[in-house]
Amino acid sequence: MNNATLNKTTNGIDTETQQKIMDMMTGQPELAIVTFKASNDWKGATRSRSEFKTFTAAGQEHNHAQTHVVESDLPNAFLGSDQNATPGEYALHALAACMNSTMVYNCAARGITVRSSRVRISGDLDARGFMRLSDEVSAGYKQIRIKFYVDADASEEVIRDLVEGTPMFNTFAHPVPMAVSINMA
Amino acid sequence: MNNATLNKTTNGIDTETQQKIMDMMTGQPELAIVTFKASNDWKGATRSRSEFKTFTAAGQEHNHAQTHVVESDLPNAFLGSDQNATPGEYALHALAACMNSTMVYNCAARGITVRSSRVRISGDLDARGFMRLSDEVSAGYKQIRIKFYVDADASEEVIRDLVEGTPMFNTFAHPVPMAVSINMA
Numbered sequence: 001m002n003n004a005t006l007n008k009t010t011n012g013i014d015t016e017t018q019q020k021i022m023d024m025m026t027g028q029p030e031l032a033i034v035t036f037k038a039s040n041d042w043k044g045a046t047r048s049r050s051e052f053k054t055f056t057a058a059g060q061e062h063n064h065a066q067t068h069v070v071e072s073d074l075p076n077a078f079l080g081s082d083q084n085a086t087p088g089e090y091a092l093h094a095l096a097a098c099m100n101s102t103m104v105y106n107c108a109a110r111g112i113t114v115r116s117s118r119v120r121i122s123g124d125l126d127a128r129g130f131m132r133l134s135d136e137v138s139a140g141y142k143q144i145r146i147k148f149y150v151d152a153d154a155s156e157e158v159i160r161d162l163v164e165g166t167p168m169f170n171t172f173a174h175p176v177p178m179a180v181s182i183n184m185a
Numbered sequence: 186m187n188n189a190t191l192n193k194t195t196n197g198i199d200t201e202t203q204q205k206i207m208d209m210m211t212g213q214p215e216l217a218i219v220t221f222k223a224s225n226d227w228k229g230a231t232r233s234r235s236e237f238k239t240f241t242a243a244g245q246e247h248n249h250a251q252t253h254v255v256e257s258d259l260p261n262a263f264l265g266s267d268q269n270a271t272p273g274e275y276a277l278h279a280l281a282a283c284m285n286s287t288m289v290y291n292c293a294a295r296g297i298t299v300r301s302s303r304v305r306i307s308g309d310l311d312a313r314g315f316m317r318l319s320d321e322v323s324a325g326y327k328q329i330r331i332k333f334y335v336d337a338d339a340s341e342e343v344i345r346d347l348v349e350g351t352p353m354f355n356t357f358a359h360p361v362p363m364a365v366s367i368n369m370a
Contacts, residue, residue, distance in 0.1 A: 012230030014264055021263075025313050032312040032322075036273045040281035042302040045197030048286045050278040052270045057262050057312070064260060065267035070275070072282040075249060077242050078206075079199055079290075082250035085237045087283035087353055088221045090255070090275055093235040096225035097257040098272035101233045105264075106317055116370070117227040123361075127217040127242070128210050130352050132291055137217075140355030144363045151370035160367045167315050168272055169363070170325030176308075176357045178329045182345045185301070185336035 013108035022109070024058075031058045046080035047073045078127075088125060092144070096121045098168035099146065106162045107152060114152040121146050144172065198293035207294065209243075216243045231265035232258045263312075273310060277329070281306045283353035284331065291347045292337060299337040306331050329357065 007016040025032040035056040042048050052068040054061050072087050074080025085093070096119040104114045122145050129139030150159050163169065192201040210217040220241040227233050237253040239246050257272050259265025270278070281304040289299045307330050314324030335344050348354065 018264055022316050022318060025316065026318055029311075029313060029319075032318075034273075034310045034312050035307055036271065036277055036310070037305075037307040038274060038277045038281055040278065040285050040304040040306065042285050042289055042299070046286050046290060048282045050281060052274045052278075055260065055271075055274075057260075062260065062262060064270075068270040068274070070255065070270060070278050072278070072286070074286070075240065075242070075247065077247060079203055085249075085253040085255060086221065086240075087279045087286070088219075089223060089237045089240075089253070090282065091279035091353055091356060092221055092223045093225065093237075093255050093257070094272045094276035094279055096223055096235060097233045097275065100225050100227050101231050101257070101259070101272070102315060104227055105231060109316070114227070119225040120222075121225065122220055122222040125219045125221070125352055126214075127219050128214060129350070129355070130287060131207050131210065131294070132347070132350055133207060133211055133217075138355055138359070139350055139352045140357075140359055141352070141361045144361055146363060146365045148365070148367045149370065150367065154369075156367045156369050159369070160365065162317070163365060163367070165314070165317055165324055167310055167324045167326070168276055170314070170323055171276060171357070172325075172361045173363060174323070174325055175359055176326045176329055178331060178354070178358060180331045180333070180345065180348060182333045182335065182341045182348065184339075184341050184344070185334065 010108040010111060011104050011114050013105055015108055018109055043071070046078065047071065047083065088123070088141075091141070092121045092123055095144070095168045095172055096146070099148075099163045099166045102166040103159060103162040107154065112152060112154045112158070114150065116151045118149045119146060120149075195293040195296060196289050196299050198290060200293055203294055228256070231263065232256065232268065273308070273326075276326070277306045277308055280329070280353045280357055281331070284333075284348045284351045287351040288344060288347040291350075292339065297337060297339045297343070299335065301336045303334045304331060305334075326357075
């Protein structure tokens, strides 16, 4: 029997250990820095494959329980083989999954029970940007719509505050500094 | 034998059909709008699951060849069960996969052969934002580093221009307008 079984849980989260993690990060903010990493290989035509093996947290490198692998493709309409979701869809997943599970996580820390939470998300792109057909068209998402359906012991205001405070909501809401290096074989 | 087999290909892309799609979008820009959609359900504790069933392109709704499903989790260090990659890692995948395969796609349109392309990507988050421990800490990615290793008949400058023109690079580089609605059961 592990600690998680003995400790109190809310929404499936071990809230006693959660409080210890929060106390540690408040006391030593340098331990709160997390670095996620991926390697992505082009697999022919419109396909690519990413691996997530390690990440850095609390000042040290950790291995995932297993190497997680995800692949992406494009639909036939864009000359792909539609074997996997598109990169643009993975971005919507990253955003929706983060908003959804992080909201539930922070509800647990506040003693708020969540019974169910579902997100419907959609976003618009102009493929002329994707295909470099116009310099006047932005290639990125023009707008993203997010609808939450939540059954929880909380007000709409509390859920909205938690949802809009999540890492991926803030990643999409603000420009992210990116450093790109190109190394030719 | 389908058209893709009869037509000329570069990097696995049917460049004759690609040119027709580009001509269509230049002539009728309204057909270039693409809407991606997902539904995401919280699956207990730190887990959630997204489904991608349909998307809108060229003015009509399309079904994916099959419904694509992806799941996310958190590592044990964040009280998850580490069964899948984290939302933050999926965001890195979306970005790297888009930059990688879209660059290859646009190389094909220019007659540039790409033999291999690999991306190493990493990004830093402050988990005090994730856990709502400080209003002064931004919850989103503070910085993302992207290293390309490309074997192609092109200069570094051409590859950089294509990579930095991609949909997800521009999504992360600029603020995305987002409309959030919260519906309580």
